[in-house]
Amino acid sequence: MSATPKLKDWQQRRGTIIGITTKELGAPRIVDRSAFQAELDALLVREKAHTREGDAIAAARGRLPMVEIDATTILIGPRGPVTLLDAFEGRRQLIAYYFM
Amino acid sequence: MTTQTMHGTENRAMKTPPIVSPQEWEAARQQLLVKEKELTRARDAMAAQRRRMPWMAIDKKYEFDGPRGKATLLDLFEGRRQLIVYRAFFEPGVFGWPDHACHGCSLGADQVSHLSHLNARDTTLAWASRAPQADIARLKARMGWEMPWYTMTDSFDADFGVDQWHGHNAFIRDGDKVFRTYFINSRGDEAMGTTWSYLDMTALGRQETGEDSPEGYPQTPPYKWWNWHDNYEAETTIHPMWLDILTDPAGAAIRRREADAKACGCE
Numbered sequence: 333m334s335a336t337p338k339l340k341d342w343q344q345r346r347g348t349i350i351g352i353t354t355k356e357l358g359a360p361r362i363v364d365r366s367a368f369q370a371e372l373d374a375l376l377v378r379e380k381a382h383t384r385e386g387d388a389i390a391a392a393r394g395r396l397p398m399v400e401i402d403a404t405t406i407l408i409g410p411r412g413p414v415t416l417l418d419a420f421e422g423r424r425q426l427i428a429y430y431f432m
Numbered sequence: 433m434t435t436q437t438m439h440g441t442e443n444r445a446m447k448t449p450p451i452v453s454p455q456e457w458e459a460a461r462q463q464l465l466v467k468e469k470e471l472t473r474a475r476d477a478m479a480a481q482r483r484r485m486p487w488m489a490i491d492k493k494y495e496f497d498g499p500r501g502k503a504t505l506l507d508l509f510e511g512r513r514q515l516i517v518y519r520a521f522f523e524p525g526v527f528g529w530p531d532h533a534c535h536g537c538s539l540g541a542d543q544v545s546h547l548s549h550l551n552a553r554d555t556t557l558a559w560a561s562r563a564p565q566a567d568i569a570r571l572k573a574r575m576g577w578e579m580p581w582y583t584m585t586d587s588f589d590a591d592f593g594v595d596q597w598h599g600h601n602a603f604i605r606d607g608d609k610v611f612r613t614y615f616i617n618s619r620g621d622e623a624m625g626t627t628w629s630y631l632d633m634t635a636l637g638r639q640e641t642g643e644d645s646p647e648g649y650p651q652t653p654p655y656k657w658w659n660w661h662d663n664y665e666a667e668t669t670i671h672p673m674w675l676d677i678l679t680d681p682a683g684a685a686i687r688r689r690e691a692d693a694k695a696c697g698c699e
Contacts, residue, residue, distance in 0.1 A: 397460055
């Protein structure tokens, strides 16, 4: 039993793309430095607007109301049970990610 | 007079938002979520526009110093299809030299995610500075950084907009021909570091179905190509159970429940 066909099969399944030529990508326009810079500058307007919209949303997050929760909720940590308050490690804020 | 303390609770000058019921909080969150989703979609649309940028031909031969000696721009690809080069400021004259790279670049280095995922999409990340390789090797060891990091020896920085300020340049190659496909700098660099932020600046994008790319671009379903970072090399040994879950999560969950029910006789 050879492992090679199985590896190839799995690579195809997840779409490893080695070997695709520019032609297959529908021949993107190839331009010189100044034409490229002009397109880059045009798209930069949109990029900056996006960055600012992100800032505005972050500002709105900071203005959301707060809801009080049970700070004594128990979590199991590396050194045994701790409260949700302990999970702050003395800092002002806590971000908790639920990892599956 | 108010006391400005970062960790204290006596920050009387700070006007905090109202405390509300869980229902009211959820309603407020849902309202903001509409904006959040708009922003996510706007980001996708912007990445789609990046993928429609023309490609800039590169004729000049650039030369770098790498851990194993001289390297061309083509060598930086490490055989992969795409390359992202971040210009970090680490050299004589930069604050922190020779013990450290600049604060901002060092913070950025700390948020570079595990590169196996980016590499699995045929894309290489490389860092480039003016510092000699010996200093780069020492800095990487000291700070626990593992990305490929080259020394610039010519006009690469000036030619790609990173001689005065940091920035990410994206490249693609067709055989031995190299093209510049995008450039992100300034506050755009803040968001860089995740697998998705890197892929979203490349010509080919995430290469996932449902993505708005020009016709013929490589695409496979999301989830399917994702793997554990220690398992990309060992794909041949993937257990059929995980393949089942990867390719048909809903069906796999039903099958597992049925199997469990059968095992305990609770049918």
